[in-house]
Amino acid sequence: MSIHIDPLEKRWIGVIAGILIFTWAIIVYYAAADNVRPPSNVEVIDSSKLHLASGVGGGEFMEKNLGVKEDAQGNVTVTMVAARYGFYPLHIQVPFNKPVKFRIASFDVLHGMLVPFSNMNVMVVPGYISEITTTFTRLGKSPLICHEYCGQGHAYMYGMIDVVPEDKFKPKTGVK
Amino acid sequence: MAISRTTENVISADTVKTGNRLAFWNFFVAFAAFALALPMGAYQVLERSGFFPAIDNAAVYYASTSSHGVLMAYVLSTFFIMGFGYHTAIHSLKMKLWSPKFAWTGFGIATFGVLLAAVPLLTGHASVLYTFYPPEMAHATFYIGATLLVVGSWFWAADMIIQMMLWRRQNPGKPVPVIMFGTVMNALLWLWTSAWVASEVVFQLIPAALGFNDTLDPGLSRTLFSGTLHAIVYFWLFPAYLVMYSILPKEAGGKLFSDEMARVAFVMLFIFSVPIGFHHLYMDPMQADGWKLLHMFGTFLVAAPTLLTGFTVIASMEIAGRLRGGKGLFGWIKALDCKNPVVLAGCLSLLMLTVGGWGGVINASYALDSLIHNTQWIPGHFHLIYGGTTVIMYFAAAYWLWPKITGRHLISLKFARVQLWTWFIGMWVTTMPWHYLGLIGQPRRVDTLNAYQQAPAELLAAWDIPMIIMDVGALVLLFSGLLFVYILVRSSMAGRVAEEAEREVEYAEAIHEPFHVPNVLNSMAFWNWAMFFYLIASYGYPVLQFFFIGTPESILWGE
Numbered sequence: 001m002s003i004h005i006d007p008l009e010k011r012w013i014g015v016i017a018g019i020l021i022f023t024w025a026i027i028v029y030y031a032a033a034d035n036v037r038p039p040s041n042v043e044v045i046d047s048s049k050l051h052l053a054s055g056v057g058g059g060e061f062m063e064k065n066l067g068v069k070e071d072a073q074g075n076v077t078v079t080m081v082a083a084r085y086g087f088y089p090l091h092i093q094v095p096f097n098k099p100v101k102f103r104i105a106s107f108d109v110l111h112g113m114l115v116p117f118s119n120m121n122v123m124v125v126p127g128y129i130s131e132i133t134t135t136f137t138r139l140g141k142s143p144l145i146c147h148e149y150c151g152q153g154h155a156y157m158y159g160m161i162d163v164v165p166e167d168k169f170k171p172k173t174g175v176k
Numbered sequence: 177m178a179i180s181r182t183t184e185n186v187i188s189a190d191t192v193k194t195g196n197r198l199a200f201w202n203f204f205v206a207f208a209a210f211a212l213a214l215p216m217g218a219y220q221v222l223e224r225s226g227f228f229p230a231i232d233n234a235a236v237y238y239a240s241t242s243s244h245g246v247l248m249a250y251v252l253s254t255f256f257i258m259g260f261g262y263h264t265a266i267h268s269l270k271m272k273l274w275s276p277k278f279a280w281t282g283f284g285i286a287t288f289g290v291l292l293a294a295v296p297l298l299t300g301h302a303s304v305l306y307t308f309y310p311p312e313m314a315h316a317t318f319y320i321g322a323t324l325l326v327v328g329s330w331f332w333a334a335d336m337i338i339q340m341m342l343w344r345r346q347n348p349g350k351p352v353p354v355i356m357f358g359t360v361m362n363a364l365l366w367l368w369t370s371a372w373v374a375s376e377v378v379f380q381l382i383p384a385a386l387g388f389n390d391t392l393d394p395g396l397s398r399t400l401f402s403g404t405l406h407a408i409v410y411f412w413l414f415p416a417y418l419v420m421y422s423i424l425p426k427e428a429g430g431k432l433f434s435d436e437m438a439r440v441a442f443v444m445l446f447i448f449s450v451p452i453g454f455h456h457l458y459m460d461p462m463q464a465d466g467w468k469l470l471h472m473f474g475t476f477l478v479a480a481p482t483l484l485t486g487f488t489v490i491a492s493m494e495i496a497g498r499l500r501g502g503k504g505l506f507g508w509i510k511a512l513d514c515k516n517p518v519v520l521a522g523c524l525s526l527l528m529l530t531v532g533g534w535g536g537v538i539n540a541s542y543a544l545d546s547l548i549h550n551t552q553w554i555p556g557h558f559h560l561i562y563g564g565t566t567v568i569m570y571f572a573a574a575y576w577l578w579p580k581i582t583g584r585h586l587i588s589l590k591f592a593r594v595q596l597w598t599w600f601i602g603m604w605v606t607t608m609p610w611h612y613l614g615l616i617g618q619p620r621r622v623d624t625l626n627a628y629q630q631a632p633a634e635l636l637a638a639w640d641i642p643m644i645i646m647d648v649g650a651l652v653l654l655f656s657g658l659l660f661v662y663i664l665v666r667s668s669m670a671g672r673v674a675e676e677a678e679r680e681v682e683y684a685e686a687i688h689e690p691f692h693v694p695n696v697l698n699s700m701a702f703w704n705w706a707m708f709f710y711l712i713a714s715y716g717y718p719v720l721q722f723f724f725i726g727t728p729e730s731i732l733w734g735e
Binding site for chain 2: 031055109
């Protein structure tokens with residue numbers, strides 16, 4: 001048994017299919033061609049032992065390892081801890097127009113990280129390491145905002161990120 | 177007509193009375209929650225904007241936000257849907273409820289749950305927002321109360337399914353009235369989707385809140401919650417669509433353009449809406465890229481039933497406009513009877529749906545989501561879609577039903593129109609600045625923006641004007657919401673008494689009366705199986721992975 005569909009509505013169904021295929025195609029194209037994709041590394045860590053060298057994923061987020069590093073190939077990595085109510089380190093400097101990899105772990109509850117006018121947007125979930133690579137294309141200082149409710153002091157949880165020209169960029173570890 | 181309706185059942189006065197009472201008391205709880213949550217919303221907007229330092233208070237703000245969310249999103253919606261569903265079951269099937277006692281039991285459990293959850297919420301012991309957010313923990317009574325609300329609503333869902341099955345047994349081969357078919361699809365949708373949050377609360381949150389567990393995995397909690405928190409939006413929206421399909425065309429003086437396509441849209445809404453909550457996890461670390469991409473495809477599919485609905489509803493309105501003498505390409509719009517609250521609300525609702533829906537496309541867009549995830553754009557989006565599109569249809573349904581269930585007319589149709597228009601205007605004036613603020617980097621869920629003092633001055637300055645506008649919008653919404661409550665309360669007491677004939681309930685007829693519809697558009701089993709396999713395919717691995725990736729669990733934290 002078939003159903004009755006008005007000819008005009010049949011055309012409309014074609015339009016709907018067109019809209020869907022068009023949007024899917026754009027998203028898949030940019031994901032494949034420009035690597036525009038959300039941060040997704042399923043990597044676990046013991047959030048209660050971030051300060052220790054032992055434990056699942058241990059050592060990476062010890063105080064002396066936090067901060068901005070540049071390896072011999074020039075790859076920049078920012079290692080940060082998010083905890084009520086701040087980021088550690090609180091102030092970071094990163095190079096302009098160059099991919100920067102962030103690795104962030106929560107010490108306590110849910111947090112997030114948002115830098116206005118950039119693609120920097122990630123959730124920080126205790127028990128997991130959030131990894132996101134992004135390129136900053138606006139020079140100067142921006143707040144680095146916790147965007148997930150983490151307690152009554154949530155609105156006060158933010159750091160600062162300073163995007164500087166590559167020749168002025170100096171990697172710096174430690175939280176001070 | 178005579179062929180299709182051989183057994184024109186007449187409902188007994190008793191049954192009508194039961195339906196009216198169930199509708200009235202469910203609406204009573206729904207709109208009482210609305211009246212309580214409305215000023216909280218206005219307070220939050222004003223507090224957040226920072227222009228009134230005297231009312232700044234983080235503890236009050238987060239208690240208020242948590243209560244506003246729970247009351248508006250869970251209580252208003254669920255009780256409205258239950259009341260509307262009981263009324264619909266009785267009047268569309270023209271049969272008595274199999275057990276009014278069962279229905280009242282569900283109502284009692286749900287109401288008790290709301291009262292239980294309200295205590296910690298209003299006293300600041302459940303300021304974990306309506307999304308729960310473990311490992312932050314609220315008082316156990318909050319989770320238990322919320323669970324009872326859901327359990328109570330399952331009684332309703334069971335009732336809807338049982339009524340349809342009983343009717344089908346009495347009327348073999350006949351199509352279930354389209355509004356009832358939609359109601360049952362929504363009940364199924366709710367059963368499938370609420371199971372996710374129920375498992376989070378029962379297996380993770382309640383044991384932790386009662387002290388049986390010291391740790392939990394927030395990655396699993398978020399994944400389970402995502403299984404509820406988007407389909408639930410369609411659970412809220414569904415009755416708004418049913419009003420547009422089955423009541424609006426009649427009120428507008430026309431007919432439903434297509435009964436069959438309405439059914440197609442309903443089953444699509446059911447199937448496509450349940451797995452799409454995964455897009456809430458795009459920015460989360462514990463789900464892999466490939467799953468996010470797959471779910472992007474599924475999320476976009478839910479646009480299809482909404483676009484079909486837009487077509488059918490607007491075509492039905494066009495029929496009404498032309499029957500009323502409208503000519504030309506757009507003349508029919510002018511001919512519509514926008515003095516009728518249902519017609520007016522339908523037009524306003526569709527306008528908000530159009531803009532809000534396109535906003536949703538951004539949220540669903542895999543990578544583009546990083547522009548707006550957890551920014552003020554998001555409350556802008558869901559207030560426009562839920563608070564605007566959906567709730568304005570709840571208003572319209574209440575105006576339509578009030579004379580029928582209370583026996584008294586509205587005190588003034590003009591007041592009702594003013595109320596709908598101000599809600600519409602207030603919603604735009606509030607949510608457009610929110611969308612904009614999100615794009616320029618303002619986070620959501622913060623009680624104050626004065627905190628960001630080290631941020632560049634030009635960034636903060638750009639937030640000022642939109643925040644002045646949103647304050648105005650919130651006050652307009654406050655006025656409009658209070659007017660709604662006033663109209664209902666005054667009408668119940670002082671409205672002109674309605675004649676028996678004026679209390680008759682009639683639904684829109686389709687242009688082509690469906691004598692027979694394919695069995696899949698008239699029954700549930702096939703779609704339940706489809707849902708079962710779709711869920712296993714889409715959510716099976718993303719949930720199961722938590723049992724073998726070895727996440728060290730998180731300790732619990734107070735608010």
